[in-house]
Amino acid sequence: MYLRRHRRRKRGEDYDYWTLVESVRTARGPRQRIVAHIGKEPGLDEDDRLGWEHIGKLLDGQEDEGKEQLDLFAAEKPEAPLWAQVNLRGVRVERVRQFGKVYVALALWRRLGLHRFFEKHLPVGRESVGWSQVASILSVGRFCEQVSELALAERWYASTALEDLIGVDVEAVYDNRLYRGLDRVLPLRSELFDHLRERYARWFGSRFEFLIYDITSTYFEGQCADNRQAQRGYSRDKRPDCKQVCIGLVVTTEGLPLAYEVFEGNRADVTTVEEMVELMENHYGVADRIWVLDRGMVSEDNLDYLCEKKARYLVGTPKSQLKSFGRELLEQSEWSEVQAGVEVKLVAHPDRPEKEQYVLCRSRARRDKEAAMLQRQQERLRNKLEQIDAGLRKRPQRPDRVERRIGRWLGRNTMVERIFSVEVQTDAKGRACALTFSEDTSKADWAQRAHGAYLLRTNVLEEDPRKLWRWYIQLTQAEDAFRCSKSDLGLRPLYHHKEDRVQAHILICFIALVMWRTLENWLQSKGLGSCARQVLHELDNLRSMDVVAPLRGGRQARLRLVGKPERLCSELLKKMDLKLPVRPKIVQNVVQENGSR
Numbered sequence: 001m002y003l004r005r006h007r008r009r010k011r012g013e014d015y016d017y018w019t020l021v022e023s024v025r026t027a028r029g030p031r032q033r034i035v036a037h038i039g040k041e042p043g044l045d046e047d048d049r050l051g052w053e054h055i056g057k058l059l060d061g062q063e064d065e066g067k068e069q070l071d072l073f074a075a076e077k078p079e080a081p082l083w084a085q086v087n088l089r090g091v092r093v094e095r096v097r098q099f100g101k102v103y104v105a106l107a108l109w110r111r112l113g114l115h116r117f118f119e120k121h122l123p124v125g126r127e128s129v130g131w132s133q134v135a136s137i138l139s140v141g142r143f144c145e146q147v148s149e150l151a152l153a154e155r156w157y158a159s160t161a162l163e164d165l166i167g168v169d170v171e172a173v174y175d176n177r178l179y180r181g182l183d184r185v186l187p188l189r190s191e192l193f194d195h196l197r198e199r200y201a202r203w204f205g206s207r208f209e210f211l212i213y214d215i216t217s218t219y220f221e222g223q224c225a226d227n228r229q230a231q232r233g234y235s236r237d238k239r240p241d242c243k244q245v246c247i248g249l250v251v252t253t254e255g256l257p258l259a260y261e262v263f264e265g266n267r268a269d270v271t272t273v274e275e276m277v278e279l280m281e282n283h284y285g286v287a288d289r290i291w292v293l294d295r296g297m298v299s300e301d302n303l304d305y306l307c308e309k310k311a312r313y314l315v316g317t318p319k320s321q322l323k324s325f326g327r328e329l330l331e332q333s334e335w336s337e338v339q340a341g342v343e344v345k346l347v348a349h350p351d352r353p354e355k356e357q358y359v360l361c362r363s364r365a366r367r368d369k370e371a372a373m374l375q376r377q378q379e380r381l382r383n384k385l386e387q388i389d390a391g392l393r394k395r396p397q398r399p400d401r402v403e404r405r406i407g408r409w410l411g412r413n414t415m416v417e418r419i420f421s422v423e424v425q426t427d428a429k430g431r432a433c434a435l436t437f438s439e440d441t442s443k444a445d446w447a448q449r450a451h452g453a454y455l456l457r458t459n460v461l462e463e464d465p466r467k468l469w470r471w472y473i474q475l476t477q478a479e480d481a482f483r484c485s486k487s488d489l490g491l492r493p494l495y496h497h498k499e500d501r502v503q504a505h506i507l508i509c510f511i512a513l514v515m516w517r518t519l520e521n522w523l524q525s526k527g528l529g530s531c532a533r534q535v536l537h538e539l540d541n542l543r544s545m546d547v548v549a550p551l552r553g554g555r556q557a558r559l560r561l562v563g564k565p566e567r568l569c570s571e572l573l574k575k576m577d578l579k580l581p582v583r584p585k586i587v588q589n590v591v592q593e594n595g596s597r
Contacts, residue, residue, distance in 0.1 A: 034564055052560065052585040055165060058578075059103075059110045084557065090550035097161040099562055100542030100569070105140040106165055107578055108515040108522075111203070114139070117195045121188050129172050134181030136166060137173060142512035147490040149178040161544040164560070164585075182504035189507055193259045193283045196514060200256050204521055208284055210253045210471060212292045213276055214478035215269050218492040218506075219244040227499045231265035237492060245494070247506060248272050250280060255477035255517050259283060260510055262503060269296040274305055281309075290314055290460060292475050298457070307459065314458040314472050317358075322455050323446065324350075328360055329453055336466055341365050344465040359456040359468050367452025374447060377413040381420060382439070384409050389435040396431035399424055406435075418443045485513050488533065526575050538569050542580075546587065559584040 024033050109115060118132035140162065141152040157163070158170045200206040217235055219242035224230035230243040237244075244265035250258045259279055263272055273293070291306060295316035306313050322329070328347050335343040341364035349356040388405065402424055410417040419439050427433040462468050485491040491509045496502045519532045528535065547559045561584040565573060573580065 052164070052581045052583070055581055056110075058581060059107045059165075084549075084551040084555070086557075087550040087552070092548050093545050094548055094558075095544075095546040095560075097164075097544045098159055098540065099161040099544040100539035100565075101144055101536055102140055102160045102162050102165065103542070103580075104519070104536065104539055104578065105143045105515060106136070106162075108143075108518055109136055109139060112199050112514065112518060113195065114511070117192070118185075118188070121191060122184055129168055129177065131181055131184045133166055133168055134177060135185050137162065137168065138178060138181055138185070138508050139511045139515065142489055142508050143515050145488060145490055148495055149182075150175050153178055164544065179501070182501060182508070186500060186504040186507055189503075190283070192507075192511075196256075196258065197284060200252070200258075203518075204254060204256065204525075206252050206254065206256060208252060208258070208289065210290050210292060210474065211250050211258070211280060212253065212475055212478045213248065213250050213273070213297065214294055214475065214482070215246055215248045215263075215272060215296070216482040216486075217244045217246050217265065218486070218494055220494045220497070222495075222497055224497045227497055227502060229262060229264045229499060229502070230497075231267075233264075233266035237486075242493070245502065245506075246272070248276050249478055249481060250276060251478050251481055251517075253471075253474045253477065254521055255481060256521065257481060257510060257514050257517060260506070262506055269294075270299045270302060273297050273302045277306070277309060277311070290471065292472055294475060303457075303459075312458070312460050314456060314460060314468060316472070316475075317455045317457050319450075319454075322450055322453060325358065325360055325455065326446070326449070329362070330449065335362075338466040338469050342469075344469045346463070346465045356457065356459050357461065359458065359465050359472075360453070361456065361469060362453045364452060366454075370451040371448070374415050374444065374451075378416045378419065378439075381409060381413045381416055385420070385422065385435060385437050389437075392432055392434050396427055396429075396433040399426060399430070399432040402432040402435075415447070416444065481513060481517065484516055485509055489513060489516065522576065526577075528572065528575055535572060538572060541566065542569060547584070558587040560587050561585070 023030050115132065115136065118135045119130070122131040122135065124130045124132075137152070137157065138149070141149075141156060144156070144160075146152040146156050153173050153175045157173045162168070163170055197208070217233070217237060219235060219237050219239045220227075220230055221242070224243050227243075229245045231245075232240065232243055233246070234240075235242070235244055246263040246265060246267050246269075248261045248263060250260070252258060259276075261272070261276060261279060263275075277291070290312045291314070293302075293313065293315040295318055298315045298317060303313065303315070325347055328345070334345045336345060337343050342361065344359055344361045347358040347360050349358065385406070388402065392402065406422055406424075410420070410422075419441060420437055421440065422435060422437040424432045425434040425436060456468065456472055458468060460468065489509055489512045491506070494502055494505060496505050516532055519535070520530045523532060523535060524530045542565055543563045545561065545563060547561060549557045549559070551557060562580050562582075564570075565580070
């Protein structure tokens with residue numbers, strides 16, 4: 001690896017710049033590859049030649065904010081170019097740090113206006129590190145998949161360029177400071193919701209006409225004896241052995257998180273609707289908006305409550321209500337195809353058609369899936385009963401044990417338990433010696449007819465069922481937000497036990513989710529799809545580094561710069577209008593061996 005000097009002449013003036021070059025072996029022989037540009041290059045726009053001292057403007061995506069940005073890199077600017085002879089054999093690269101992913105995270109943080117929000121509500125006091133900076137470190141760390149504050153402080157922060165980007169030394173980032181930062185951030189939850197409403201409206205033009213609400217759970221590691229919300233309940237994480245809390249989340253149709261609430265772990269979904277409606281009305285006002293709810297939220301009391309609030313709703317219904325529309329389901333007329341393999345049609349409410357209506361839906365892919373599930377359960381239960389019968393014929397057992405065993409397997413295959421009739425036969429000693437069972441497939445006729453069908457209920461008197469179906473299918477945005485929070489942002493498990501710390505942890509995860517979904521919408525607006533995961537994977541290869549160049553006389557120059565991105569990474573940054581600092585930062589310049597200049 002070596003430095004190469006370039007000279008170009010433009011408008012009668014000579015320009016010099018350097019590139020860091022390395023030799024690589026290829027099928028056609030050794031070739032030189034540019035690792036990074038050091039210095040100015042004519043032909044580049046002025047914005048593309050900004051240095052580290054302009055990092056605030058680069059992150060904000062603005063050239064002029066009306067006032068000078070805080071200089072996050074207090075680098076000395078030499079009054080004149082410094083020339084020196086470099087020992088190319090001694091050039092080395094040091095202090096390599098992750099740059100791309102944290103740079104994008106900070107750009108999202110600033111473009112959402114979160115730096116100004118926390119600076120306003122967390123004013124600087126006597127502390128050496130501002131709490132707004134601590135909030136940014138916590139949020140960026142969570143965005144970058146750090147599962148705990150301890151891991152962030154002990155390992156991750158020092159391996160990234162955050163020290164350069166926000167100006168906080170590695171020694172100043174430790175676990176107790178991060179924990180105290182959680183305590184400072186938590187009281188701002190309500191004000192944060194209001195701030196996000198304003199930013200979504202300005203950046204994406206969100207109108208908040210549709211609100212999508214769903215609920216999930218996340219579990220604890222430990223007993224959490226002093227946390228009243230930590231309870232055992234229905235676990236969506238398949239961890240019924242752990243205590244948990246439930247989290248209700250409201251998102252827009254674009255998937256942008258608006259607000260959340262934390263409930264006890266044993267709280268039923270249906271009992272949370274009123275609290276979330278009150279929460280949203282407090283922050284977004286009372287309006288004639290449409291609530292999209294899953295079937296677990298539906299009860300007559302909740303629907304009456306929404307009607308009293310003059311709110312409109314579009315909800316899923318329990319599978320049992322589908323039987324009331326068996327005739328309409330079998331009819332082949334009046335169906336409208338909403339997309340390939342999905343058909344819908346309107347059905348009037350039997351009691352109050354002037355106020356409510358139903359949307360009957362059927363999906364070919366869903367029908368095939370449910371039919372396969374039914375067949376698989378039927379074969380699995382049949383095989384198990386045959387195994388139990390074969391075992392009893394070899395070794396009779398107590399009847400109560402056998403009946404409990406059969407009951408467990410019937411409970412694991414609820415879709416087909418009504419099809420099977422099972423009888424335990426006993427011998428002269430009263431022991432269970434065999435099983436006889438039969439299958440009545442006629443009891444599954446309705447299940448087979450209803451495969452792939454589901455029913456929606458609404459008080460929106462829209463005449464196009466396809467439009468109602470598209471509104472309801474946006475519920476997947478909330479489900480995808482939960483998957484992202486758990487898989488990519490480390491929402492689970494919870495290691496904090498104190499109630500306030502748990503609340504603060506979930507708030508930081510919520511902020512990271514806001515940043516993630518904002519990135520997806522940002523990418524989509526630039527024609528880059530909506531897969532933030534793949535884009536972050538590409539940008540994660542971008543590194544910052546120090547190039548140390550030994551000079552004549554035992555001196556050395558240390559230049560801090562960002563590596564030249566690969567072609568795909570460079571194209572992503574260009575389309576996202578996200579620029580990198582190109583001019584190097586002179587960290588150490590012309591220093592004698594004894595330390596004097």
